[in-house]
Amino acid sequence: MDYTPQELDRKWQGRWAESRAFETEVDPSRPKFYCLEMFAYPSGHAHMGHVRNYSMGDVLARMKRMRGFNVLHPFGWDAFGLPAENAAIKHGVHPETSTRGNIAHMKGQLQRLGISYAWDRELATCDAEYYTWNQWLFIRMFERGLAYRRRSSVNWCGSCNTVLANEQVVDGGCWRCGTPVETRDLEQWFFRITAYADELLEETRALTKWPDKVLTMQRNWIGRSEGARIAFALAHDRAVPIDVFTTRVDTIYGATLVVIAPEHPLVARLADESPDPAAFRAEVQAFRLQDKAARMSGEVEKQGFDTGACVVNPFTGESIPVWVANFVLGEYGTGAVMAVPAHDQRDFEFATRYGLPIRRVIQPDADGDAHVEATGPLTEAFVDDGVLAASGPFTGLASEAARAAMTQHAATQGFGEGTIQFRLKDWGISRQRYWGTPIPMIYCERDGIVPVPDDQLPVELPAVTHFTGRGDSPLAQLREFVDVPCPTCGGPARRETDTMDTFVDSSWYFYRFADPRNARQPFDPAVVKYWLPVDFYVGGVEHAILHLIYSRFFARVFRDLGLVDHSEPFTQLLTQGMVLKDGAVMSKSKGNVVDPDQMLQKYGADALRLYVLFVAPPEGEIEWTDTGLEGSFRFLARTWRFVDHWCDRLVAADAGAAAGIEGLTEGERALRRKTHDTIRRVTADIEQRQQFNTAIAAMMELVNDLYAFGDATVTGAPGRRHEGALADERPQAIAVVAEAVDALVRLLSPFAPHMAEEIWERLGHAGGLSAATWPSFDEAVARADSLVIPVQVNGKLRGRLTVPAGTPEAELERLALADPAVQPHLAGRTIRKVVVASGRMVSVVVQ
RNA sequence: GCCGGGGUGGCGAAACUGGCAGACGCACGGGACUUAAAAUCCCGGGAUCCGCAAGGGUCGUGUGGGUUCGAUUCCCACCCCCGGCACCA
Numbered sequence: 001m002d003y004t005p006q007e008l009d010r011k012w013q014g015r016w017a018e019s020r021a022f023e024t025e026v027d028p029s030r031p032k033f034y035c036l037e038m039f040a041y042p043s044g045h046a047h048m049g050h051v052r053n054y055s056m057g058d059v060l061a062r063m064k065r066m067r068g069f070n071v072l073h074p075f076g077w078d079a080f081g082l083p084a085e086n087a088a089i090k091h092g093v094h095p096e097t098s099t100r101g102n103i104a105h106m107k108g109q110l111q112r113l114g115i116s117y118a119w120d121r122e123l124a125t126c127d128a129e130y131y132t133w134n135q136w137l138f139i140r141m142f143e144r145g146l147a148y149r150r151r152s153s154v155n156w157c158g159s160c161n162t163v164l165a166n167e168q169v170v171d172g173g174c175w176r177c178g179t180p181v182e183t184r185d186l187e188q189w190f191f192r193i194t195a196y197a198d199e200l201l202e203e204t205r206a207l208t209k210w211p212d213k214v215l216t217m218q219r220n221w222i223g224r225s226e227g228a229r230i231a232f233a234l235a236h237d238r239a240v241p242i243d244v245f246t247t248r249v250d251t252i253y254g255a256t257l258v259v260i261a262p263e264h265p266l267v268a269r270l271a272d273e274s275p276d277p278a279a280f281r282a283e284v285q286a287f288r289l290q291d292k293a294a295r296m297s298g299e300v301e302k303q304g305f306d307t308g309a310c311v312v313n314p315f316t317g318e319s320i321p322v323w324v325a326n327f328v329l330g331e332y333g334t335g336a337v338m339a340v341p342a343h344d345q346r347d348f349e350f351a352t353r354y355g356l357p358i359r360r361v362i363q364p365d366a367d368g369d370a371h372v373e374a375t376g377p378l379t380e381a382f383v384d385d386g387v388l389a390a391s392g393p394f395t396g397l398a399s400e401a402a403r404a405a406m407t408q409h410a411a412t413q414g415f416g417e418g419t420i421q422f423r424l425k426d427w428g429i430s431r432q433r434y435w436g437t438p439i440p441m442i443y444c445e446r447d448g449i450v451p452v453p454d455d456q457l458p459v460e461l462p463a464v465t466h467f468t469g470r471g472d473s474p475l476a477q478l479r480e481f482v483d484v485p486c487p488t489c490g491g492p493a494r495r496e497t498d499t500m501d502t503f504v505d506s507s508w509y510f511y512r513f514a515d516p517r518n519a520r521q522p523f524d525p526a527v528v529k530y531w532l533p534v535d536f537y538v539g540g541v542e543h544a545i546l547h548l549i550y551s552r553f554f555a556r557v558f559r560d561l562g563l564v565d566h567s568e569p570f571t572q573l574l575t576q577g578m579v580l581k582d583g584a585v586m587s588k589s590k591g592n593v594v595d596p597d598q599m600l601q602k603y604g605a606d607a608l609r610l611y612v613l614f615v616a617p618p619e620g621e622i623e624w625t626d627t628g629l630e631g632s633f634r635f636l637a638r639t640w641r642f643v644d645h646w647c648d649r650l651v652a653a654d655a656g657a658a659a660g661i662e663g664l665t666e667g668e669r670a671l672r673r674k675t676h677d678t679i680r681r682v683t684a685d686i687e688q689r690q691q692f693n694t695a696i697a698a699m700m701e702l703v704n705d706l707y708a709f710g711d712a713t714v715t716g717a718p719g720r721r722h723e724g725a726l727a728d729e730r731p732q733a734i735a736v737v738a739e740a741v742d743a744l745v746r747l748l749s750p751f752a753p754h755m756a757e758e759i760w761e762r763l764g765h766a767g768g769l770s771a772a773t774w775p776s777f778d779e780a781v782a783r784a785d786s787l788v789i790p791v792q793v794n795g796k797l798r799g800r801l802t803v804p805a806g807t808p809e810a811e812l813e814r815l816a817l818a819d820p821a822v823q824p825h826l827a828g829r830t831i832r833k834v835v836v837a838s839g840r841m842v843s844v845v846v847q
Numbered sequence: 848g849c850c851g852g853g854g855u856g857g858c859g860a861a862a863c864u865g866g867c868a869g870a871c872g873c874a875c876g877g878g879a880c881u882u883a884a885a886a887u888c889c890c891g892g893g894a895u896c897c898g899c900a901a902g903g904g905u906c907g908u909g910u911g912g913g914u915u916c917g918a919u920u921c922c923c924a925c926c927c928c929c930g931g932c933a934c935c936a
Contacts, residue, residue, distance in 0.1 A: 215851095217850090220933090302934075841916095
């Protein structure tokens with residue numbers, strides 16, 4: 001019977017659907033395993049990255065099922081987002097229509113891959129029954145001060161009249177029309193993720209099964225730094241302070257100016273008070289028009305101007321000027337810094353450019369850099385710690401001690417305090433867009449900001465038929481949506497017309513999967529308690545920061561709402577590498593896209609899945625090659641042929657019989673050893689290492705050995721195996737082959753489930769492989785009974801000993817020294833030392 | 848600049864705890880089968896030198912050094928590549 005994968009794919013996918021093979025229920029009597037791959041944005045077409053992602057998850061899911069776990073393996077759609085709305089603007093197709101169509105198409109593709117999803121639990125974030133819980137949660141967060149509204153600066157395109165996300169700013173201009181982007185202050189909704197900054201940072205330590213790379217990225221992103229906030233009072237109005245944040249309060253005696261960001265709240269007042277307010281404002285505006293990304297990355301030259309105002313250094317009592325400069329960031333710290341040109345490289349460059357004074361207050365300490373001249377002009381800032389000089393009562397202290405003493409002093413005197421600053425900012429979630437979750441808030445002239453009452457949820461997205469891409473959010477143009485009575489006073493009020501960032505949707509979907517049809521709450525806490533946290537989460541490393549930090553944040557919000565009892569939602573994380581073609585990411589514009597559907601048609605799902613797992617370890621990138629895929633297909637066909645050839649005899653055999661049979665030949669014992677060793681390797685590779693490539697290699701070796709064994713036992717004639725000679729078969733040989741094939745099919749089933757199922761059935765098993773158990777191995781059988789021990793002389797390989805396992809070290813040494821291949825290298829020399837690594841190596845040192 | 852991960856045959860890779868470097872696969876070469884080809888099955892292969900051959904010598908995991916009986920693996924210095932962060936005060 002020939003291997004016809006396309007037929008097997010259809011047959012078994014049909015069976016699985018029919019028998020609801022992968023649907024699952026809470027079952028406290030069994031250990032659970034929650035296996036999750038990041039859900040998909042329904043772009044319309046699955047790509048090879050998806051294939052790889054879902055294949056990895058499926059190996060774990062199917063394997064764990066066979067190991068007796070109650071496996072939750074769901075899938076869904078991250079269905080809101082800009083692309084659908086942009087398509088609507090361009091082609092006039094409603095986002096709802098295109099999204100539903102895309103989901104249907106992609107779902108078909110995934111089903112043709114044979115991934116073992118519990119499709120009953122499928123969800124799409126654009127379903128009102130899902131996003132109503134976004135709104136519910138938003139209101140809970142609002143009640144707790146975790147959702148709040150404030151003005152903030154955003155990217156603004158003056159031509160399109162809309163806010164742009166950072167990613168939509170290309171080379172400083174609007175991605176759509178090219179108009180230079182400006183920053184503009186707008187009222188926006190924020191989630192107070194910074195309330196959890198410390199915890200999110202600290203508890204990265206608990207994530208022992210996450211890649212270091214991701215943890216490092218998260219730690220950098222959160223960016224904790226310890227320092228002090230110091231108030232510099234305005235010289236002409238001592239009631240008004242400019243707060244600065246510094247990690248180097250020990251250098252404060254060297255501060256020769258204070259620099260504030262163009263966005264600083266005091267800028268407006270200082271402009272008014274300046275001799276030429278118009279010129280002042282023009283300068284500030286010029287800074288704000290500079291490309292934000294470039295400004296933040298330091299690609300723009302440091303520029304600034306003197307505001308004319310002065311502040312008083314609270315440590316020295318000295319009056320120093322206040323400047324505005326483009327290199328100070330409004331969003332970090334207090335938006336103001338004390339500039340210490342001698343001890344900060346940026347300040348140094350700035351001071352040098354504008355001829356401002358540079359005052360040294362830190363001297364290198366004894367064991368510091370000796371080459372740093374203690375006096376004379378600086379060519380760069382001295383940024384290391386050292387010993388304080390010219391610093392009043394603090395002179396002579398070491399930097400670290402000085403920081404503590406000076407922070408204490410500031411606190412006692414009431415003009416400062418020790419503080420911890422995070423780089424992480426609160427999460428701005430307002431989007432002036434249609435295709436997202438409406439923010440469930442109402443503005444009333446009398447009652448202010450009022451949440452939509454729970455019993456009026458969801459605030460459904462109204463039907464919009466015309467997308468222009470201009471003006472405010474499309475929702476703002478719908479009178480019948482905007483005009484609403486105030487829930488508190490019943491008077492006229494208006495709805496919030498912004499929608500939520502789609503990262504809100506993806507921050508908790510893994511909870512909803514546990515209880516996806518719950519109409520009364522986001523999920524039943526008892527059900528989530530059983531399934532969560534996710535045991536194994538697979539996705540692209542591009543989500544290392546955004547999605548994975550937001551989800552950790554949401555888990556803590558749910559925890560503090562009393563809905564979950566854990567803090568970390570994902571126990572183990574696997575970040576899979578990209579799929580490249582010709583050294584580049586597959587993309588339509590490059591014309592190097594390989595279509596999964598075509599590959600499925602040609603080679604079947606099993607070969608495609610096997611290939612993307614075999615070609616490299618999971619975290620690495622893979623380079624697509626058609627010949628590689630053919631190789632995986634060949635392996636499957638080769639396996640198929642072997643089983644096909646032996647099938648009748650194997651059906652009659654008992655796979656467990658091999659264990660009890662006496663009188664095996666050396667070849668038969670070797671095959672059993674290989675079988676058991678393969679089980680050991682494949683099990684560990686999947687479960688402990690997630691090295692799918694080496695697991696597959698191990699199975700290939702077993703198949704190669706089976707062919708070699710067939711040669712030896714069936715025909716004794718290499719090259720002519722499949723013909724005649726069946727009379728030679730020993731029952732013992734059939735038993736060990738039956739054992740090997742039985743193990744192989746089970747091991748292969750998470751990788752190539754369709755073929756494995758077919759073989760399983762042909763071997764006479766009923767009930768399907770998902771009901772079968774994972775094979776176990778016998779350590780004693782897997783262990784070799786004879787070993788080849790290499791012998792080195794002076795570090796060079798000179799001979800090999802074949803000895804029974806467990807040969808004592810003294811005997812190994814004796815055999816090594818007597819070995820004819822070793823002898824010539826010992827002749828006429830003195831043996832200084834013999835090292836015997838038991839069971840591994842004999843090493844002789846001669847002189 | 849800082850942080851993280853890498854650098855192994857023609858190519859993708861493997862080597863799990865310091866112990867025979869290159870498993871497995873791709874591409875390639877040879878053979879069997881075939882009228883022939885494809886498919887399949889078998890065999891071969893790091894480089895280099897000696898040898899008709901069997902076989903043997905030397906070198907070989909980015910570079911240079913070190914530790915060790917023994918290093919792809921550990922240590923020091925350096926080069927290169929990939930990813931992330933980056934005027935964060």
